[in-house]
Amino acid sequence: MKKMITIAMLFAIAFNVHAQSHKTQNIIIVTLDGMRWQDVFRGADSALINSKFTNDKDEVKKKFWAPAAAERRKMLFPFLWSVVSEKGQVYGNRDLGNKDEVANQYRFSYPGYNEIFTGFPDVRMNTNDAIVNPNMNVLEFINKQKGYAGKVIAFSSWERFPQILNVNRSGLPVYSGYADLKNADANARLKFLNDLQKDVPRYLGDSTRSDFITYEFTKEYIKQYKPRVAYMAFDETDDMAHEGNYKAYLERARQEDGFIRTIWEMVQADPFYKDKTTLLITCDHGRGEMPLDSWRNHGADVKGAEQTWFAVIGPDTKVLGEIKTPTSTYHKQLAQTIAQLLGLDFKANAGHEVGEAITTVFK
Template structure:
């Protein structure tokens, strides 16, 4: 008994010693499924525009083409390049020698999201099937911390997140695919979205809903319930790439950048979130590059699909813009980075060390 008491006291002292004073009190995480680093940092690709994968090529050039990469990327991601590049940080610009990569060897969605939220690659997470993830994730860890209980929520277009985030164990509210929000006190707008999502054309299939519905749910939920942590997962960039439609891939990327801008503007106008919220944006995997047909694909055999990126803005993040140091960050580091931004030390399953937090993200 004495040994147990001593161990408990040591654990408490260790936690107290770790506790950080951060200005970040709330966290918003957004993922753009399968969004390549090439378009994020270079803008629209001239070879892709001129290829069989682009319909209405003249229209696409008019909307997204400019002589320099700096101009092109600003056309495609105006919020990312007008706000985050000036007030936050961007990682993974391989043209400047900075790399952001996956640690898992599979380079597709479920393994990628597992790595982001559990802090390590798991060889068992090698499928997109509806298997239940045995690994503790950082969102459920935060949800169990004082002041965050019941204040963490996820909305996703892809239907797989209840398994990825293991809602049966974690207890997290995860509204994925066409899942309705069933809160009895939900606002009329949220109740209307429950109805609307079942009536819009199912362009992405019977299980994956449109990104604008996921965005609207997230926005209205923030307005009413003021979550401390919100995760919003978009899907259409990956869908359009797999379909081989480069025009729609670009259109969806710009649309999602606009959704993020609107959400950030709303947050910054809300006294509950203003100047105390960090926003982190990333992707679950990259895509191929050469030969050109590999743009549609990703996976173990597709070279370059391990190459990713992320962006962050918030009160604890120095406004250093594009990181140009010749260093490599890994997606397994993002879970601990999220936790430490909120002043916590995330511990995963026994025997599985979590990737170290990315210290340059924090002052």
Template sequence: MKKLAFVLLAALAVSPAMAQRKTKNLIIVTLDGMRWQEVYRGADSALINSKFTNDKEDVKKRYWAATPQERRAILFPFLWNTVAKQGQLYGNRDAGGKDEIANPYKFSYPGYNEIFTGFPDVRMNTNDPIVNPNMNVLEYINKQKGFEGKVIAFSSWERFPQILNVNRSGLPVYSGYSGLKNADANARLKYLNELQQNVPHYVNDSTRSDFVTYEYSKEYLKQYKPRVLFMSFDETDDMAHAGNYKSYLEFAKQEDGFIKNLWEMVQADPFYKNNTTLIITCDHGRGYAQLDSWRHHGSDVVGAEQTWFAVIGPDTAPTGEVLTGTTYHKQLAQTMALLLGLDFKANAGHEVGDAIKSVLTGK
């Protein structure tokens, strides 16, 4: 009898990775270099009134309000009217929450490596097109039963084929101005292959418009029904580096609108409705110690390690802002896997950060 009781207890003690999840599909969206300050405070009065903002009165009219709560809802209406009510947000330092990158370099390639490999590798200290030796969680998911060929990435920045090591991983990664190669692609996707070559190149001839990246992601989702979609925007970082605060705010609000439209489309689709989790985050923060440092990030920039993320889905308790403890982006890879009932094991042998259990438990 004692042995039988022990067996029953052991059977009930299912590990979190093996627990039954409602999440069957996953969408990850990144806003490159988007500061937590605007996410939680809205538009910054010091920057609006600085040399970094042209047409100050127009910016005040469009983005300013008396309180941070009002301003952030103006700038990120989807985050604050939907995710904050139905999901969770992390990284509001004003209220005691902390979310950070663990890598010491505080710029894009190391940041994305950390998010997707769960490993703040000190060797990843470049934005050059070096091939990432670390196994990533998208690659891992794509090899699991039921997910084969159902993982896709679209990014504005051209570096993701190297970050996600497409030659080894076999992941379809459409970055920069690369066009979709599927022979059976619908007319809209084929048109986007042509359109992206003719839209204005805001940054350079390698990084495409976030609008086109969004349109690719949306149309691919409609036709092919991937189980995991990664969509990466870039223009918030570009406008910050350019010192253009008005455009930084405009692109942030536009991207919030893209995510809202995508989520509404997902919730209207029987394939995705009520079984899809959405994670929204960034790759690094920006400076704050001096006014000019908002434009910059890197190992010598105070505050560039400070980040944020948000999550909404059927397994995530609607607790709103999570204000206890510190979370790290190295934990996001295992969190993504855990949401799908998987346990991310990197066969390259590198460490993987522990999952953020409060995403699932609310505690």
């Protein structure tokens, strides 16, 4: 018993030291729905470029192809591989033995986002339907902490996040799909975006708006309201993959990398955020690889759909670059990692388990 108490005391002391010394006061979280680790780390896939899934093959090769994987991936994700990898950490290159995975068995969106934000895979979260998530999420937890109330915001292209984040219970402002921003004092640009999204072509259907609109809302909201925690959820990489359009999938991925760069450069130029903000980028699930047609799909029956990745950069993150150690991380660990980057310890009031933080992220 004495030994157990001593270990617990030592852990508490260590956590308190971290909480006192950490520099991160704000965090930006970005997800790219269904973005494969293979493309993140290897760049464009020659098998897919030369397949029926790619139109304008010569144009795609000009934009995205180079002989070496290191060149190709930088062409696809220039910000990730020129800034984040140089000053932060990137996890999930299975070619090097470094594995990042979802722990849930379903391997599609709602279960994936539940795992990221609640810290555990819940077998009840097994649908993309509009069921209300009973589990406390880390954004809700942060919003209840001193100094963070009313300073947490989420914008998503997919309409399902009000249920995933349980806005009726959490009270979080979550603007998903074609929902208007409701702030009466919103600036002219935000009001224009409310109007614009009603008129843009709904090529993704009535449930998912353009990632460009989601990005513009997030960017302008950060400029005006200075949230402490902002979540931006993109969707078009998943949509283009399901359509079997590899060219559009690559183009959306590079565009979203550019969106992330713009927001990161914007916050680093703002004294409110500069050197006090951590950026975490990830996805909700992986996709298939073999047979080739399986790249379009994911789910419990798709081999490889559990394989994911994440990246992090900020003042409390060791500069390790691409993680090359043969270790495994899981998305159920991200909620506690997010909390501890802010000097907090995520405790779920509902009593559900919470995955341990990924300790290698921290200095």
